[in-house]
Amino acid sequence: MLRRTTLKLMGALAGTALLPLQAFAEMPATVDGPVTISFYNYNLASVSAGADATKELLATFKQKFPNITVETVAVPSNEIMSRVQADIVASQQPDVAQLVFRDLIYISSDLGANALEDMVTPVELKDHLTGMIPQGLELGKVDGKTYGLAYTFSTPILYYNADLFKQAGLNPDNPPKTWADVNAAGKAIKEKTGKAGFFPGAYGPADGTFVYQAIVMSNGGKVRNDNKLTFADGDAADAVKMLRDMVDSGAHARLDVASPADTMASGNLGMFLYTSATYGSFKKAAKDKFDLRMAPMPAFGDKPTAPTNSGSALFVFSKDPAKQRASYELLKFLTSKEAYTVITSKIGYLPLRLDIVDDPQYLGEWVKQNPNFRANLEQLSHLKANIAFPGPNYRQVEKMMMDSVREAVFGSGDPKAALQTAEQDAQNLMP
CATH class of the missing domain: 3.40.190.10 (Periplasmic binding protein-like II)
Incomplete structure (x- = not known):
């Protein structure tokens, strides 16, 4: 049970004397x-x-x-x-x-x-x-x-460039519904247009967590269960492994994780899974340049999606x-x-x-x-709630998790091992 306490601050602010409520x-x-x-x-x-x-x-x-x-x-x-x-x-x-x-x-x-x-x-x-x-x-x-x-x-939405779909021989009126569809479409776009096929806004240090969690939860995983971290467990790790497999196939582009939105706005990315909050900006960028469309986030086969906030x-x-x-x-x-x-x-x-x-x-x-x-x-x-982390070290725990996700997706080692190492280290910071 949480209780309202005397104000406390993390990190460099820790220990500062504050007035009680x-x-x-x-x-x-x-x-x-x-x-x-x-x-x-x-x-x-x-x-x-x-x-x-x-x-x-x-x-x-x-x-x-x-x-x-x-x-x-x-x-x-x-x-x-x-x-x-x-x-x-x-x-x-x-x-x-x-x-x-x-x-x-x-x-x-x-x-x-x-x-x-x-x-x-x-x-x-x-x-x-x-x-x-x-x-x-x-x-x-x-x-x-x-x-x-x-x-x-x-919630996470799949933006896609209908012009690139046409150039790749894909039907823009039938956008990808599953991750297998995304993989196939991403490879086709890269091979036939030379443009980047797919990228999720799931890796940014500050704004990627909700897209990453939506992908994990759509596969039946969770990043924590009470105070036990679970982002390296079973379905959660398998979701990240799927992204790594797409990188290896060429469908998932290797873009700077800090600026994939710029690539989408310029018309050089076929599909981008990200917040609908960028719709106004993307629509303005695409005007008279390319046909921007939106679709629901992809599913893992027949599993229901779990879009987070x-x-x-x-x-x-x-x-x-x-x-x-x-x-x-x-x-x-x-x-x-x-x-x-x-x-x-x-x-x-x-x-x-x-x-x-x-x-x-x-x-x-x-x-x-x-x-x-x-x-x-x-x-x-x-809709599923984006899971926050408890305790004064919550930002550090989140950073360790996201660092391991990037390593698992874009690194050369075993993706599940990268997640497991981070999970073990981060667990020591949990309350």
Whole structure:
């Protein structure tokens, strides 16, 4: 059972004296006077459509709540957690932060995030959450309380270049459905066009974990079972071995793991398994250059796929009641029907309110014009939670796992042995 403790920080911040958490005063029902809150956001630090869409949302929020001033702190996604930690130590308490699900356990137990159930009345909270997909809401809960409100959200989707499919003699109207199909298509694209056949965004140190876990879980594996690491076991290891076999066959390209999206955007990659959040950017890059399409993630034969979640949740750290109310109003707006219309149509994240998908007032017309996006919506019915690691060493454990996955897929040794060595070493860091 997790409990809220005195704030602690990892690594270089460990041992810093921090103030204990205080009991909340009652949050006011409305914002009655000028309030300024800080919003740490990583979409604003990007050069993609995410920054422009977020600025648009915040401008609309200001029109609706002129008394609330939102001071934004734009930090890249791979740095934002450290920035939040450092600012808490420096007594610069964030009010709202966009953080990823992989940090949920640490944020709730050690970093001092507020559970929404401790801030908001049950009636008001239920009123806002009604209509949001339960699978998304569950991902932000620890011990039954909502610490992270699902915000920008996606599953792995198979982007493919229909022009390269045609050049390779493949039918772009019948995209790969299984990993065997991907292997065959990848080899055909490489041999007949000279372009890279396939690559999954499953190896990046910060953003690859969810794609990797989706592949593993689609084969029936898991990266951990309670506090026991299992990423080198049975089905999990076999999934990685499948990727290695595709590298050996030539279907799986050897690209820089930090920039495969650039290869896809340039039209030089046939298939790319990655977050739907890049759809807006890929669509813009492909315009008048190549036919970009989307399909559900591939399956291991007849096994059902297990798409995991990427993206972020919104966390409230405010202890001041007036700032809490202003922060909650920001959360409500950013997860409203109006906001998800912008988030989906202009960035590519999933709308966590599915009643807007076919509503002409919201996403109805956009979905008609972008029918391929339904492939991502369909995956919500069998969504699996991306598994986070517990304990203060969770980031190091994750890094050791991902380093071993890259070695297993691209190295020259036994892939299962690479995973087993890392699993044994990482287990010593588990609580």
